[in-house]
Amino acid sequence: MPNPDPYDALLLLSFGGPEKPEDVVPFLENVTRGRGIPRERLEEVGQHYFLFGGKSPINDQNKALIAALEAELASAGIDLPVYWGNRNWEPYLPDTVAQLAADGRRRVLCIATSAYSSWSSCRQYWDNIDDALAALPGDVEPPRIDKVRAYFNHPGFVAANTDGVLAALADLPEGVRDDARLVFVTHSIPTAMSDSSGPPARRAEGSAYVGQHLDVAATVTAAVREATGVEREHELVYCSRSGSPRTPWLEPDVNDRLEELAAEGVRAVVLVPVGFVSDHMEVVYDLDTEALATAAKLGIEARRAASAGVHPAFVTALRELVEERAAVERGEDVARPALGVRGPSHDRCPVGCCLGERADA
Ligand SMILES: CC1=C(CCC(=O)O)c2cc3nc(cc4[nH]c(cc5[nH]c(cc1n2)c(C)c5CCC(=O)O)c(CCC(=O)O)c4C)C(CCC(=O)O)=C3C
Ligand SMILES: [Fe+2]
Known part of the structure; x- marks a missing residue:
């Protein structure tokens, strides 16, 4: 039986997107808070959303990915609940982290819907995790959250x-x-x-x-x-x-x-x-x-070309990344498959990685 120890939950962490026209402006305000994006650009991007009825495809795609991942985990005999939190829209990450804590989850493995390294695509998600943990009430024991390696070359x-x-x-x-x-x-x-x-x-x-x-x-x-x-x-x-x-x-x-x-x-x-x-x-x-x-x-x-989405090979890759990281955390030697020339990415971001000011966990 595959072993998910020490993890007791997974967290899909994503960007979030509006569900309806009234959501578009507040969503854009969330995305751009303090980021100095010109008004004209925001109006233009708002139009992209309105063109699609004010609804981003991203939330439904994340729901589909979670369903596919749950099925994949179940068929591999891995018993881990999958939680979902976003940076910019409901379900907001701080609410999800509060739920993880309320459910008594102690060790959580996060999968972000981004395969590459950069402040936007990796470190900012770490900042979101740190902020969500910091927002827990003082009497709540925060879970420990890890994040799977950048998986572009998996x-x-x-x-x-x-x-x-x-x-x-x-x-x-x-x-x-x-x-x-x-x-x-x-x-x-x-x-x-x-x-x-x-x-x-x-x-x-x-x-x-x-x-x-x-x-x-x-x-x-x-x-x-x-x-x-x-x-x-x-x-x-x-x-x-x-x-x-x-x-x-x-x-x-x-x-x-x-x-x-x-x-x-x-x-x-x-x-x-x-x-x-x-x-x-x-x-x-x-x-x-x-x-x-x-x-x-x-x-x-x-x-x-279609993006990875819920392609079975991608869903299987996510399950393998979970098993791989669990083995790493148990101190076992484990294969870390990666194609191309760069090799498998690091599991923990060191200080200075993508401008981060701290090392992970
Ligand atoms: C690297 C990267 C990814 C890929 C990695 C990942 O997926 O995380 C990504 C994903 C996404 N970006 C998204 C939407 C937006 N990104 C914006 C703004 C920005 N993105 C940036 C970078 C990235 N963005 C940057 C450097 C900015 C400038 C502001 C800042 O420095 O932070 C803005 C503001 C308006 C604009 O100017 O475009 C919006 C609305 C959505 C949702 C789509 C949907 O609704 O379906 C998704 C998945
Ligand atoms: Fe973006």
């Missing part, structure tokens, strides 16, 4: 993304399929945040955030080549730039890059949202609505 995450690319390629017209460029897309972040991503000891290798994406993009491209027998070019671009126009963010933007690719004579692309764990708002607006329209305008045949 074979199951790679397999899910590879399947997404293969399905998108199959949907392209035959005449352009073999020439299709694989355009991997992730969330842009400020270059300063990118430069400070990952552990200080690996900073000489460059940005962990960018390096991790380039690594998984190369791995997926190689797997697609293996499956199709066709060598295709690939690259990494960015979407969803926010902040002040004066602050440098990672580039190129997917739309700008599509213009260049059209000028270079590229006739087909697959957009691979490898930076995102599910098809949430950035994917359905920034890619499906905006970037696909850009491609159509330019005469490029474009398809968007």
Whole structure:
């Protein structure tokens, strides 16, 4: 029987999103509190949500992921309850952490819906955990919370993304399929945040955030080549730039890059949202609505690959990451599968990792 000891609960930690039009403005206020995002940008992003009826897809996707994970755990004989908390919308993480404590949970393993290292995608979730623990009443014993390693290069995450690319390629017209460029897309972040991503000891290798994406993009491209027998070019671009126009963010933007690719004579692309764990708002607006329209305008045949979502290989990967971390915490030697060149990520973020001021737990 797989052994989840020392854990007595799992916590899915995510971003959260609005459920209805009245939620959109308060949600955006939660996201941007103290972050200096210009008013115009907020109004623009609000419109993206209103275009979809004021409802983000992310909460339903997290509910589906929890259901799939519960089924996966049950079929593996692992008896761990799955709790859910968000940074920016209900169920809010502090309420979930209060519930964990009230239920007597002592050791909690957190899975964040983000596969990469950076302040936004890793450390900020740690800050949310710390804040939630600090908000517990003084007479409540806080549970200890760990977080699974960055899983961008876990074979199951790679397999899910590879399947997404293969399905998108199959949907392209035959005449352009073999020439299709694989355009991997992730969330842009400020270059300063990118430069400070990952552990200080690996900073000489460059940005962990960018390096991790380039690594998984190369791995997926190689797997697609293996499956199709066709060598295709690939690259990494960015979407969803926010902040002040004066602050440098990672580039190129997917739309700008599509213009260049059209000028270079590229006739087909697959957009691979490898930076995102599910098809949430950035994917359905920034890619499906905006970037696909850009491609159509330019005469490029474009398809968007599915993100990992509830792909069985990804759900299995999460269960394996839980078993792996439990074994690590028990002091056992355990395989830590990782594809590509970077190796498995650290389990505990050291001081200075993604600008964090403290080491984990
Ligand atoms: C790296 C990264 C991820 C991936 C990792 C992860 O998933 O955590 C991510 C995910 C998400 N970001 C999301 C939404 C938003 N992000 C914003 C703003 C920002 N994101 C940033 C980075 C990231 N964001 C940054 C550096 C900012 C600037 C403000 C700041 O420095 O914090 C804003 C403000 C308006 C705007 O300017 O866009 C919104 C509304 C949603 C929900 C989608 C849905 O509803 O389906 C999700 C999953
Ligand atoms: Fe974001």
